[in-house]
Amino acid sequence: MAPPAPSHRTSSPSQPSGKSEVSDLKSQLRQLAGSRAPGVEDSKRELFKKVISYMTIGIDVSSLFGEMVMCSATSDIVLKKMCYLYVGNYAKVNPDLALLTINFLQRDCKDDDPMIRGLALRSLCSLRVANLVEYLVGPLGSGLKDSNSYVRMVAVTGVLKLYRISASTCTDADFPATLKHLMLNDRDTQVVANCLSALQEILTSEASSLEEASREREALLSKPVVYYLLNRIKEFNEWAQCLILELVSKYVPSDSNEIFDIMNLLEDRLQHANGAVVLATTKVFLHLTLSMTDVHQQVYERIKAPLLTLVSSGSPEQSYAVLSHLHLLVMRAPFVFSADYKYFYCQYNEPSYVKKLKLEMLTAVANESNTYEIVTELCEYVANVDIPIARESIRAVGKIALQQYDVNAIVDRLLQFLEMEKDYVTAEALVLVKDLLRKYPQWSHDCIAVVGSISSKNIQEPKAKAALIWMLGEYSQDMQDAPYILESLVENWDDEPSAEVRLHLLTAVMKCFFKRPPETQKALGAALAVGLADFHQDVHDRALFYYRLLQYNVSVAERVVNPPKQAVSVFADTQSSEVKDRIFDEFNSLSVIYQKPSYMFTDKEHRGPFEFSDELGNLSIGVESADTVVPTQQVEANDNDLLLSTSVEEETRVVSNNGSAYSAPSYEGSIGSLIPQAPLESAVSNPSIPGPAPQSSSPFDDLFGLGLPTASASPITPAAPSPPPLQLKSKAVLDPGTFQQKWRQLPISISQEISVSPQGVAALTSPQVLLRHMQNHSIHSIASGGQAPNFKIFFFAQKQEEPSNFLVECIINTASAKAQVKVKADDQSVSQAFLSLFQSALASFGMP
Amino acid sequence: MISQFFVLSQRGDNIVFRDYRGEVPKGSAEIFFRKVKFWKEDGEGDAPPVFNLDGVNYFHVKVVGLLFVATTRINASPSLVLELLQRIARVIKDYLGVLNEDSLRRNFVLVYELLDEVIDFGYVQTTSTEVLKSYVFNEPIVVDAARLPPLGPASIFVQGSKRMPGTAVTKSVVANEPGGRKREEIFVDIIEKISVTFSSSGYILTSEIDGTIQMKSYLTGNPEIRLALNEDLSIGRGGRSIYDYSSSSGGGTVILDDCNFHESVHLENFDIDRTLVLVPPEGEFPVMNYRMTQEFKPPFRINALIEEAGSLKAEVILKVRAEFASSITANTIMIQMPLPTFTTRVSFELEPGAVGNTTDFKEANKRLEWSLKKIVGGSEHTLRARLTFSQESHGNIVKEAGPVSMTFTIPMYNASRLQVKYLQIAKKSNTYNPYRWVRYVTQANSYVARL
Incomplete structure (x- = not known):
């Protein structure tokens, strides 16, 4: 309800301070309180309305509490409602006065009229005053048994309200059990729906401390409950249907018949006019069929038309929500949508957040057959009055070119952009031409001719200027004026505000020098001199580095600056496939709109029901070398079949990049996709990375000079506790499904906070580094996720001699250098021994 | 689960403010409004309907210039919340007849009463005008519609032809006529929004019709209604590419790409005789939404x-x-x-x-x-x-x-040629003969010619 008057409101001249009005109201209310004159109810209504309206605009009318309560002795339901509204708003700040209302609310809870009983009960539970909870238990208990469904419906939500005020009072009265009974037995669907909401919320919050609650919560996902709700789903209203569908999407059916039964039952929900119902159904379909490649693809085909219809009907806001989900699906399975590309054409009156999504979708669905039309359409947007969209459109054209379709036509178009003489168009096009040349060096002749005619003076944007300078350096042998243009740029060094541009200029002059030494020598000398004097650390360092390198050995310098290059085959994706999979798991939620998994924007207490156990499934599946976790690999392979995964691309890139100066040193395929890629610009300007990468088994660690034992070995750190006699299997196998099941079933045997050494924190640039390390200690990961400073990893290990499992949830916060560890074990007697092993393994992480 | 719901005027004043869970800071309405306002001033265009600020998710829809806003801290379903906001606006409009700042301000007590029943502790209970009628007791103060510019989808009917009683669609479902009796009537509107893009040579690059059959019922006693559409109507375009124009020109049949229906619609006979059978709930709702990319003659x-x-x-x-x-x-x-x-x-x-x-x-x-x-x-x-x-x-x-x-x-024009052939109301008695209005209208959605 409206906040009590904030101070600035009262000072504003347009707002009445309300003081005199309030005292006026007070005396009027007093007069009416005892009156039984005819028409008195009408005057009361008018007064109450005034009070409520003051409350809404933020004037503090809490001083009227006593009078309002006195006046509420009435049988007029409209008056009662206004009074309840008022009381609910101010009880929290006036707990003493709230006590005054208990009496009449309790009396009303026994009224003959079920409406009044319900309303009174709702108000009673909404007081939010902790020391009044004792008065709630009685009325709630009888409310849950009331013969009228309205009262029961209110009572069920009342239980949840009570739980939020005082959890112990709620559980002591055994209300959760009553709710469970009601959920499965009540005739009224809204009572059932409210029971489900309330139970989910209560059990989720209990589950963090109580194993039993956690099991109860899992029971909501059991077959009888899910089937009971599914069979009645059409009796529920559309909102409750969404609730049930969300529950069903977490349900794990035992076989494919069950999956088909559920899908057949829900098929007609896809024709619902309410987008929320359709998306919730879509989620069920997508998640149920994840392991059935063919069917999963059919689901994409099936949901396409309903989603497109939702996008074009309804308000722009609703259509945006649906379009975001369609965007996600297009990104996962572009080819399913490649014939529908015209739906993603932008309309001139659409808001730019819609256009942005559509441009990305157009880029994704481009293939051999539609590229020409898509690019033609995109070129129309380049002349768009909306400049950010015009820029995005050029980038989209460039991305399509990099996808290798019909490059000829596109290069022509890009070069036309350069001739359009609009600053931002030229700037964007330059950046693109640069990327294009890195992938298709064969086009350099055509491009350089056009680029050469562009005057660097007309380019202001740093990215574009850097791109132009890069081309000048890279293709200096083909551009007549290159040394002189660079020279004049060096002369104006001090006028260049962007460090990025100055870095590029240094490198370009170096490159040019090795190609055309006599013409560039002067420029190089000048560049190194100003570079060394530069106030920017990176610029200074690079100039110094070049200077020393030249001093040391000119031919080595040439190999570093101008190594033979291979064309880039695929550029890195900005988002890892892991993150994408998590967003997909959180289909039909804000994660899709924000394009971020929920842990990045919600605090733990506000994650939805099942989020916790859910997370386990969401975390992308293990990344360890293929030979150890066979089932895991299978799951991944499945994913690839499903057209969905991006990791294939990523790996291709890594492989083909070996030895190229364009990228970070190569890594082996299995981990390549996980290493955070250096952004393009810096990769271009970082030829300083030494030649071929070390080919050891843990190159990443080596890169940091943190050579680690590669075979499974016992910890060697002296600081760590000595290893107990427990032996772990070095090649343990556990599939994610079993893990998840076990995690649900087993109780937590140890929960402990462990400190992480500063070295460990420093080495923990991504979870994968740690995963490899732990594997060397025979502790395997099954899922991992997170971003600095928070990482979450699920590990498992098995005893050497018998198939007894240890499951670990490990949440590392690098900011506080702490790890929260929860251990579950088949054999609880050795879990302490296991924890010691785990602890010592973790302690040795990051140690030389 | 929703934390707060509020309605802001164009200037950012709270017209209605309801906090259901007390977990989002009080100043949220002001924080929200400032963010939305600066979004525009920063040249980033309109604020998206959903955004996150300091851990609070803000959802908003614009209805007749007012901002309907919900906040939550959890990772809710965006389409659910946005749909809900739209539905709340519709319920309020059903009650007040006219939805605008003035009518909201005059009826805010009624609106609070509605909100209490629509959402309890953040969970949606019902948005059915009909169900709500039994819980809501305030009488609406009807704002004189003639004095105000008509708003909402119905407004497009107001001008011109005498056959369309413009004020009727701004009638509250609960308020009585001045004579004390309610007029029995039902409106069926076929509203089509068309999008066409012409190339510089006049060739049609893309075209689409997004249509809605909108119903507003003022019938008492919930009689069953039969709504017959073109008999040759077909839905879905098989395996054919959606933009395959050559396949659709002959025959004159109406081919919809896809459609969806309101909950109350029974589709048992739809496949046989293209008749929609429904017991319309009171208030305004879309019976059917449809989408068509079949070639049509642009107006x-x-x-x-x-x-x-x-x-x-x-x-x-x-x-x-x-x-x-x-x-x-x-x-x-x-x-x-x-x-x-x-x-x-x-x-x-x-x-x-x-x-x-x-x-x-x-x-x-x-x-x-x-x-x-x-x-x-x-x-x-x-x-x-x-x-x-x-x-x-x-x-x-x-x-x-x-x-x-x-x-x-x-x-009185529709590009798709989709028609309501007849509108049958189950008769309660011989004298029962409610007014029925079937109206067509076409609007431009995106109608663009390139140079």
């Missing part, structure tokens, strides 16, 4: 031309031809065209005898605007504009201007 042809006419000068010629029957009249037509950014002055020349035309050059965003009160079917209208530039055009002048976009409303 207007646009010819646009821009040519250089000497140094620092150019001429624009815009020609619009109405390609529908002369018995039909389109109204509130507006044609816009962005001009080169270095345009400084524009002089207009209309055809002799043109009435109801206004022309304007919007200096700030360099846009030409031409509006016409009405266009009768079969007629053609031309506008010539002479532009003066402040600098030489470097490149191709065609790339600097356009595209031409058009908005219009055509009552």
